[in-house]
Amino acid sequence: MLALLSNLPLIALQSSGAEPRRISRADTASDADPMPRLFAEFQTLLERHAAVIVTRDGIEAALVDRIGWPRVALPGGSDSEPRYAAELAEIAQAVPPGRRRQRLVQRLRRCQRRWDEAAAAMGLAEADVQEATLDGAVLAAAQALLATPAWTCHAVMLKLLVLLSVHAPGPASDETSPWRELRLILSDLDRLTAEGLDR
Numbered sequence: 001m002l003a004l005l006s007n008l009p010l011i012a013l014q015s016s017g018a019e020p021r022r023i024s025r026a027d028t029a030s031d032a033d034p035m036p037r038l039f040a041e042f043q044t045l046l047e048r049h050a051a052v053i054v055t056r057d058g059i060e061a062a063l064v065d066r067i068g069w070p071r072v073a074l075p076g077g078s079d080s081e082p083r084y085a086a087e088l089a090e091i092a093q094a095v096p097p098g099r100r101r102q103r104l105v106q107r108l109r110r111c112q113r114r115w116d117e118a119a120a121a122m123g124l125a126e127a128d129v130q131e132a133t134l135d136g137a138v139l140a141a142a143q144a145l146l147a148t149p150a151w152t153c154h155a156v157m158l159k160l161l162v163l164l165s166v167h168a169p170g171p172a173s174d175e176t177s178p179w180r181e182l183r184l185i186l187s188d189l190d191r192l193t194a195e196g197l198d199r
Contacts, residue, residue, distance in 0.1 A: 035155035038145040042162055045141050049134040056127035063118055070115035072108045075100075142166045157189045 074083040
């Protein structure tokens with residue numbers, strides 16, 4: 001989402017010939033249009049969410065380095081490639097009932113307990129909660145912005161930008177409908193705004 005925001009020229013709410021800048025709360029204090037303020041709030045939450053993801057992934061990476069993933073090796077298949085199970089159902093599918101399956105189940109449960117204890121000690125659960133909370137806040141901010149009436153082309157551009165950043169499936173969807181057409185509309189509005197036809 002941040003990549004999309006940083007690659008489009010409309011964040012500054014200026015013409016394309018001007019130097020881009022971030023929207024600040026000061027920019028919106030004297031403006032009756034609430035859209036710049038809502039967009040600035042959305043950007044702030046988006047950046048906080050991205051920072052929390054980096055922190056959370058760092059904790060998980062350190063955990064993996066320290067104790068490895070909570071999984072067990074399964075008996076080799078016909079291609080002799082190593083196979084692993086991280087869930088009890090995967091063991092049940094791969095290993096027939098008997099002592100070998102019981103040993104693998106016990107081993108996986110020990111691995112999972114060890115992981116859970118280490119994750120709790122390193123703060124992974126708290127980071128997961130924080131990430132989920134901020135993700136919900138980003139979506140709520142996006143919904144509030146999208147539900148606000150747009151008074152200018154700039155405001156419509158911001159609504160489209162937020163819609164794309166929150167709901168587009170990703171770069172693979174850039175050339176599929178309706179995401180391709182929405183980006184083209186965004187470009188049209190950017191051009192009209194640059195030509196001074198924003199009202």
